[in-house]
Amino acid sequence: MKRLTLVPLICLALVGCDGPGDEKEDAPEPYASRYRPLPSEPVLFTGATILTGTGDRLDDADLLVRDGAIAAVGQNLEAGGAARVDASGLWITPGLIDVHSHLGVYPSPSVEAHADGNEITSPNTAEVWAEHSVWPQDPGFVTALAGGITSLQILPGSANLFGGRSVTVKNVPGRTVQGMKFPGAPYGLKMACGENPKRVYGGRGQAPGSRMANVAGYRKAWIAAADYAKKLEANENGEGEKPTRDLQLETLAGVLKGEILVHNHCYRADEMAIMIDVAREFGYEIAAFHHAVEAYKIADLLAENDICAAVWADWWGFKMEAYDGIRENAALVEKAGACAIVHSDDEYGIQRLNQEAAKIMGAAARVGIEIPPERAIRWLTANPAKALGIADKVGTLEPGKMADVVVWDGDPFSSYSRVQRVYIDGALVFERGNPKVNPATDFTLGTSAVAGGAQ
Amino acid sequence: MRRLDFIRSALAVAAVTLAATAHAEVLAVTHARVHTVGPAGTIENGTLLVEDGRILAVGSGVEVPDGARTIDASGQVVTPGLFTPMGQIGLVEVNAVRGTVDYVQRGEQFSASFDPMSAYNPRSTLVATNRIEGITHALVAPAPSWPDELGNRSTVFSGLASVVNLGDEDVLVARNVAVVANLGETGGGVAAGSRARAFMVLSTALDDARDYARNRAAYERRERRDYSLSRADMEALQGVLDGTRRLLVRVNRASDIVRAVELAEAQELEIVVVGGVEAWMVADRLAEADVPVILDALGNLPRDFDHLNARLDAASLLAEAGVRFAIGGHGAAQNHNARNITQSAGIAVANGLPWEKALAAITLAPAEIYGVAGEIGSLEPGKRADFVIWDDDPLELRSFPAAVYIGGKAVPMQSRQTLLRDRYLELDGARPPAFHDP
Numbered sequence A: 001m002k003r004l005t006l007v008p009l010i011c012l013a014l015v016g017c018d019g020p021g022d023e024k025e026d027a028p029e030p031y032a033s034r035y036r037p038l039p040s041e042p043v044l045f046t047g048a049t050i051l052t053g054t055g056d057r058l059d060d061a062d063l064l065v066r067d068g069a070i071a072a073v074g075q076n077l078e079a080g081g082a083a084r085v086d087a088s089g090l091w092i093t094p095g096l097i098d099v100h101s102h103l104g105v106y107p108s109p110s111v112e113a114h115a116d117g118n119e120i121t122s123p124n125t126a127e128v129w130a131e132h133s134v135w136p137q138d139p140g141f142v143t144a145l146a147g148g149i150t151s152l153q154i155l156p157g158s159a160n161l162f163g164g165r166s167v168t169v170k171n172v173p174g175r176t177v178q179g180m181k182f183p184g185a186p187y188g189l190k191m192a193c194g195e196n197p198k199r200v201y202g203g204r205g206q207a208p209g210s211r212m213a214n215v216a217g218y219r220k221a222w223i224a225a226a227d228y229a230k231k232l233e234a235n236e237n238g239e240g241e242k243p244t245r246d247l248q249l250e251t252l253a254g255v256l257k258g259e260i261l262v263h264n265h266c267y268r269a270d271e272m273a274i275m276i277d278v279a280r281e282f283g284y285e286i287a288a289f290h291h292a293v294e295a296y297k298i299a300d301l302l303a304e305n306d307i308c309a310a311v312w313a314d315w316w317g318f319k320m321e322a323y324d325g326i327r328e329n330a331a332l333v334e335k336a337g338a339c340a341i342v343h344s345d346d347e348y349g350i351q352r353l354n355q356e357a358a359k360i361m362g363a364a365a366r367v368g369i370e371i372p373p374e375r376a377i378r379w380l381t382a383n384p385a386k387a388l389g390i391a392d393k394v395g396t397l398e399p400g401k402m403a404d405v406v407v408w409d410g411d412p413f414s415s416y417s418r419v420q421r422v423y424i425d426g427a428l429v430f431e432r433g434n435p436k437v438n439p440a441t442d443f444t445l446g447t448s449a450v451a452g453g454a455q
Numbered sequence B: 001m002r003r004l005d006f007i008r009s010a011l012a013v014a015a016v017t018l019a020a021t022a023h024a025e026v027l028a029v030t031h032a033r034v035h036t037v038g039p040a041g042t043i044e045n046g047t048l049l050v051e052d053g054r055i056l057a058v059g060s061g062v063e064v065p066d067g068a069r070t071i072d073a074s075g076q077v078v079t080p081g082l083f084t085p086m087g088q089i090g091l092v093e094v095n096a097v098r099g100t101v102d103y104v105q106r107g108e109q110f111s112a113s114f115d116p117m118s119a120y121n122p123r124s125t126l127v128a129t130n131r132i133e134g135i136t137h138a139l140v141a142p143a144p145s146w147p148d149e150l151g152n153r154s155t156v157f158s159g160l161a162s163v164v165n166l167g168d169e170d171v172l173v174a175r176n177v178a179v180v181a182n183l184g185e186t187g188g189g190v191a192a193g194s195r196a197r198a199f200m201v202l203s204t205a206l207d208d209a210r211d212y213a214r215n216r217a218a219y220e221r222r223e224r225r226d227y228s229l230s231r232a233d234m235e236a237l238q239g240v241l242d243g244t245r246r247l248l249v250r251v252n253r254a255s256d257i258v259r260a261v262e263l264a265e266a267q268e269l270e271i272v273v274v275g276g277v278e279a280w281m282v283a284d285r286l287a288e289a290d291v292p293v294i295l296d297a298l299g300n301l302p303r304d305f306d307h308l309n310a311r312l313d314a315a316s317l318l319a320e321a322g323v324r325f326a327i328g329g330h331g332a333a334q335n336h337n338a339r340n341i342t343q344s345a346g347i348a349v350a351n352g353l354p355w356e357k358a359l360a361a362i363t364l365a366p367a368e369i370y371g372v373a374g375e376i377g378s379l380e381p382g383k384r385a386d387f388v389i390w391d392d393d394p395l396e397l398r399s400f401p402a403a404v405y406i407g408g409k410a411v412p413m414q415s416r417q418t419l420l421r422d423r424y425l426e427l428d429g430a431r432p433p434a435f436h437d438p
Helices: A002-006 A139-146 A195-202 A211-236 A247-256 A269-282 A295-305 A329-335 A349-366 A373-380 A382-387 B002-021 B125-131 B184-190 B195-214 B216-220 B231-241 B254-267 B279-289 B314-321 B338-350 B355-360 B364-369 B416-424
Strands: A043-051 A057-066 A069-074 A083-086 A091-094 A096-101 A149-154 A162-170 A188-192 A261-265 A286-290 A308-311 A340-342 A405-408 A419-424 A427-431 B026-035 B042-051 B054-059 B069-072 B077-080 B082-084 B135-140 B157-165 B172-182 B246-251 B271-275 B293-296 B325-328 B387-390 B401-406
Touching (some): A096 A308, A139 A149, A211 A269, A308 A329, A329 A349, A340 A382, A349 A373, A349 B338, B077 B082, B135 B172, B195 B231, B279 B314, B293 B314, B314 B325, B325 B338
Parallel strands (some): A043 A083, A043 A091, A096 A149, A286 A308, B082 B135, B246 B271, B271 B293, B293 B325
Antiparallel strands (some): A057 A069, A091 A405, A419 A427, B026 B042
C-alpha cells in the first residue's frame, strides 16, 4: 500500500474536479473537433425489430429520430410530422462502434507512404497523437460505413510500450480529421504488452528486450509522469515553478488525472493481470484490454476490476501470444459479468463486426451459453461506447442520445443480412445501392470502376 | 473434363464391385436434407449410405440394408466435406515462429519444383481446428517468398501444390496437382522488378522447360545452352506444358489476368487464376477461355493498386458470366481460420450468388479445378465418403457440424481450442485450471 502514496493527485479520476484544466479554458483546445452533424429530417421507423443496445429487444416497434437525436423508442409512436419509413421485416440497432481501428493511419492502399500508425523510434512515444496521421480519404471509412460503423477509435500501432494518443471519430468522411473528431470524446492512450515491443526493440539491442523490461519501461514512465503531474499541481497551488511543457508527460499525466483512457493491447492472461497491478501501483484505470485473446482465462479478474476485454471472434495462431485464442472468448467474458467488446483491428473485419459476434454466439451456444441478439449487440455498441467514454452520447437507442442508427435487412447475426441504411446524428449517410447518398473518397474517384468502393 | 468423366465412371464401377463382394459395415445417415452438389441435387428426407469409406448410395428412396449402423439426422443438413482451395494448412503452426513455417523457401536451387509436402504435418493444431468445423480438404501450396533480411529471394514460382484430406492418415488425395506462380505486383516484388519482368521470367522458364524436354540427352552431355532454371524445376514444369498439371497464377489486376489468359492460350496451358479480385471485369474473357478462378471474395478494398476494383459481389458477377470459380479464404483466413470459407460463401450469397453455387464454390468447384472431382467434392456413389452433418444451414454463422466424416470415418470433434474452452468454462477458483482436466 505504501506505493499508493506515490499517487499525487487528490482528485484522481474524479469527473469535474478543478485543476490544471482551468487554464486550458483561456487557450482554445488544440486540434479541436470541428465536426458538425449533417442536415437531417425527422424520421419515424415503424414495425421494426429493434435491438436497443440496453439489452432489450423490441418486436414490431417504432423509432423516432428528431433533430439528430433519438426522440423515442416504443410501440405506436406518433410521427408528428416526421417522414414515416416502413421498417417491417427490418432490424434496427444502434450504430456500431469499433474500439480498435487503424483506418486513416494505416489506410488503403497500404503503401509505405501511407504507413503512419506506428512511431517505431522509441519504446515510449506517448507524445504522438494518432489524429496527426489520419488520412481522411482512406476508402476503408466508406466500406466500414457500409458495415454499419458510425464511430471508431483510431489508435497508434503496438510497437511501443506507449504508442501515443488515440482519437475517436464519427464515421462521416471529412476533408480534415478535425471535421471527423467525435465532439467531447476523451482521448485514449495506446499501451502495448508482450511480443511486439520486446521484439522491435530487443531486436535492436535496446530495452525492452523481454517482458520484464516491458514492465520496467511502464513503471519508469509512470514515475516520471507522477512527478510531472505533482509539479503542475503544486504550481497551480502557488508552489514552485511550472515545469516546462512536455508532450509525452502531458499525455501520461492526463491518464493519471483520469482524463485520458488507457487502451492496452495485451494478449496473455498473465500479462493482463500484471498490467492491472501496474495500474494499481500508479493509480490509473484501464478502460479496456485490446486483442485480449486470453481474456477468458481471467474473466473473473476483469469483472472484478471493471475492465473491458476487446477481442476478435476467432483470430489465433499468427503469433505465440495468440496461440490460445478460442471462439467462445467474448462469451466467457460476458458470462463472468465483465464487459466484452468485439473489435476489428482490421479494415476488412470492421465491415462485419456483427458477423464476428455471430460466430461467437454460435460457438457459445454449443457449450450451453445462450447469448441472444439483444445481448450480443452490446459487444458492438454499448460496451465499446463505455470503453471510449462516450456512453452518455452513443451506444444505445435511448432518448436524447445521438441518432446513430443502423437499419438491417434482417437479423444482423445472419451471414445473409446486410446493412440497408446508416444514419449518423440523424442524417442518412449510407443507403445500399444508392450512389446519390453514399460517400466516395477522393482516392476511389477515377481509380475504381466500383462506385464509392462500398459495394 | 473428359478425362475426369472417365475416372468417375471407372470409380463407380469399382464401387459397385466392392459392394457386391465386401462385407464391411454399412453406415446409413437418414432423414437428412442432403445437398449432394452432384447430379442428384438437394434431397429432402434423404439417405446416405457409406461402405468401406466410399459412398454407396444417396437418395430419398434408398433402402437401408439390414445391419447397417444408422444415424438419424432428422432436422439436420448433410453436405460434402468442405474444400479450402488455397492455403498452407499443415505447413504452419504459428506464423511468427519461424521454425514452424514451412511454406516459403528462398534461393536459386529450387523454384517451380519446391514441394513442401514432405513437411506436411497432419497433427498440426490447424488440422483439427478446421476439420471440426467442416473442412475436410485443402489445397496445400507454398506461398510467395519475399526477400529475407539477407537479400535471399525466390523467383516468380512458389512451387508445387497438393490436395490433402484433413484426416490423420492417408492424407494425400493428389500430389503436385499444380505449380504456383506469382504475377502482377506480387510477381514484380518477388522477381526483382517490374511485373513485366515477372511475366518474362515465367515465359522464359516455360520456353526453357520445353527446350529441355526435347533435348534432355544433350543437356546431360552439357551440350545445350544455359537455362534459366535448374533441372528439377524444368522437370516440375513438364506437367504444366503437357496440360496434366495446372499453373496457378496469383494475379488480381484485370490487365494482368488477361496477359495470363493469353499466355495460357498461346502455350495451351491449364491455368487457374488465384486471387482474381478484378476477374469480374474480364469475366467474359475468362469464360471464353474456360480459365477458373480461386476467388478472394472478401478483398473489397484497394489494398494495393492491383485491387482498385475489388468488390463484394465479384462471385455473383463471375457466376453470371459463366466463369468457374471456387471461394478461397481471405488473407490470414487461408490457414488458421480456413473454417471461415463458410462465412465468405455466405457473404457471397448476401451479395447475389445463388446459395447452391456458393456451396459448390467450397466443395465441388475446387475439386473440379484441381482434377480430383472423381474422388471428392460431391456426394455421389463411388466417391469418397467425406461429408458433414450440420445442425443447420452450413453457410450461417451460428451453425456447426454435428459430425464430420473423412473416408467414412467420423473425426473426433475435438481440437486444442475445444480443450482450452472446456478447461476454462467454469472458473471456480478452488484449484488452478491446470488441475481440472480429466
